[in-house]
Amino acid sequence: MIQVAQILFILSVLVILHEFGHYLTAKMFKMRVEKFYLFMDVGFSLIKKKIGETEWGIGWLPLGGYVKISGMIDESMDADQMKQEPQPWEFRSKPAWQRLIVMLGGIIVNILLAIFIYSLTFSTTGQKTISTDKIQQNGLAFGEVGHKVGFKNGDKIISIDGKEYKDFKFVSMSVLFGDKVEIERAGKKMEIQLTDEEKGEIIKKEGKGFVGARYPVTNFFVDSIGKNSNGILRFDEIIGANDKKFTYVDELFEVLRNKNADSVSFLVKRDNKEFVVKTKIDSTGTKGLSLKSILFSENFNLNNAVVGEMTEDSEAKKSGLDFNDKILEINNKKINDYKDFKKELSLVKPNGLVKIKIDRDSKISVINSKVNKKGRIGVGLKDNTESAFVVRNKMSLGKAIPEACALTWDMFKYNINSFKLILRPKTGAYTQVKSPIGIARQLPDAWDWEFIWNFTALFSIGLAFMNLLPIPGLDGGHALFTIVEMITGKKLSDKAAGYVQTGGMIFLLSLMALTFGKDIYQLILDKLIN
Structure with a gap:
């Protein structure tokens, strides 16, 4: 329920402010606003009250919201109004440049909201970054797919398409966005180029978690183990193999990975005593230990x-x-x-x-x-102990605002690159598109205001980008036709605009049905499995 409450809160803030951008610009140009709704009121509304000329309400279907401006073909699909003579207060009676500003009003507010949240965060709790230098001090650890596409444990990522990243949270996705990854391996620099198929395998099997920090092996213990334990018990610490002690846990994973009934002598620590356990390793998990049959957990201190x-x-x-x-x-x-x-x-x-x-x-x-x-x-x-890789830079509001603008632009470019990745079928990135249900399942179970506001800023930028797409039914579609009108001097007829809007709405609703269906199916499947 906490996750549901969080996503409803975030969506409500974003939808209200986005639609308020349209409302404010419409009123600025003396257009009549007939309705202002949070969520959709298909058939009926939960709450409604008319104040002046505008009906304010909350719909029952939590799929965005809308502002109904007189004389505009929008989500309401009110074609009857468009058959009447244009009135001075109507959207269609106003100059193209005014209509364009109204169309972009919501997007502008979304961008300003992100800048406001980031500015406030940077000047209070500080700008939080994951230091690439710190996390790569001992090199990086890669998952099975990461190794398959050419990375090795201990590699350091120097740059992606020639660009260096100080904040590591941008690195993993930038690897998928980019073409050339420059790495340092054993003191030597080299390049790795990933194909779309390789990127697709990373996205499907490991996602952003395909790369991470290297952690000391002594911080991890066996949390559960399959039937073929061969002497390894739950709560054991596996600290070496074949007369060699491990430094990092990824060295242990490397021994367990891609083996076929190989015999291994593990150095095990149990109840503060060290001894050797001889067993077999089998990547299939049928003849011995494997990464599929054994689960490791980090043994963190409970003080915090x-x-x-x-x-x-x-x-x-x-x-x-x-x-x-x-x-x-x-x-x-x-x-x-x-x-x-x-x-x-x-x-x-x-x-x-x-x-x-x-x-x-x-x-x-x-x-x-x-x-x-x-x-x-x-x-x-x-x-709750903050990672040693995290750096917080608290700054004055004067410095925070330009930093917030820079981060907002970086996150907008992040959305552009994500969309490009989705349009490349071989990567399979389109299968990872999530509905609000899928997004809600990724939110924390406990209420965390710092996370919520940062997620709201990120989501606000994503909403701005999505609405800017030149798809009929979105703000970007309306804006595109208005720009064409400003250039050519020819306006799309109301009848044609109605057809275009209908087509756009069908496309968007179909897309929503697919993403919601996928996430609901996954939710049911997870419930059945667990």
């Missing part, structure tokens, strides 16, 4: 960790545990790290009870939760 996730049927939630609670003890034993948390829960019998001591807003209390058949209480912990 809180409940960050809850399943819908969470036993702990039923017992009173809530988001942002800090877990101190389980069954009277102090919990120091994530491994302790998992280990203590594993000692409780399925369907048994566990006593959890928590800190909620500096108040200590104890709850008794049931453990389900799988030995879980249905929660996940989130480490």
Whole structure:
């Protein structure tokens, strides 16, 4: 429900301000605005009230919103009004340049909103970046597909199409946008060129997570393991193989990757003792250990960790545990790290009870939760300690505004490059287009204002870009015909405009039906699997 509330809040802010851009510019040129609606009022509205000449309301269908301007063919598809003689207060009676400004009013407000949010954020909490230099200090770790397309663990990405990126969050997607990736490997510079098919494989199988930081192997433990464990147990730390100790966890993954019944002697740490376990590695998972059969978790300290996730049927939630609670003890034993948390829960019998001591807003209390058949209480912990790779640059408002403008432009270009990628069928990027349902599922389970406002700014830029596309039914489609009229002096007839608007709406509704259908299908599938 938190995710649903967040996406509805974000959409409401964006739609209201976008439509207010149209409303404000229309009123500026003395046009009559008949309706201002958040969401669509197909058949009926949830709330409505007429103030002056405008009906203000909230529709029942959460698919955007609209402003109905007299004398304009828009989402309302009011063709009867267009058959009457034009009136001075109507959209169609105004000069083309005024109509163009009205059409772009929503887009302009979306851009200004992003700049406002970024400016406020940079001058209060600071501009948050993931330092490329810091995250690449020991090189990068790549997933299976990353290795397949030519990268190796330890590589450093120097530039993409000749451009260097100081903020690492732009790097992974820029690799997919670009053609030439310059890397440094073992002190030597070289180039990697990815085909559309290779980019498609990254998008389909690993996404932006195909590349990341290298983490010490001692920070990870075996969280679950398949039937062919061959002596490896849950909560073990695998710290080496074949007489060689690992430094980074990706070295362990490299041993487990693409092996076919190979014998390996693992150096294992269990209860602070080290010993060797001989086993077989099989990438299929049928004859031995594989990345498919073993799950590793990061063992972070719980000093700054809180409940960050809850399943819908969470036993702990039923017992009173809530988001942002800090877990101190389980069954009277102090919990120091994530491994302790998992280990203590594993000692409780399925369907048994566990006593959890928590800190909620500096108040200590104890709850008794049931453990389900799988030995879980249905929660996940989130480490609130800011990553060592994060840099925050707090600045004055005077410096924040130009920085906000620069970031807004960079994010607008990001949308342009994403759209180009979608138009290249071999990449399969079009399969990743998400509806609000898909977007909501990616939002955090707990309310985080910093995340929400930054996501709102990002979404606002995306909305501005989408509406600028020259597709009938969108602001960009209206703007295109108005610009053509300004150049040629010829205006599209109302009848032709009606046909174009209808075609555009059919196209957009079909696209929405496909994306919603895909995300609903995935939601149902995930529910059935889990």
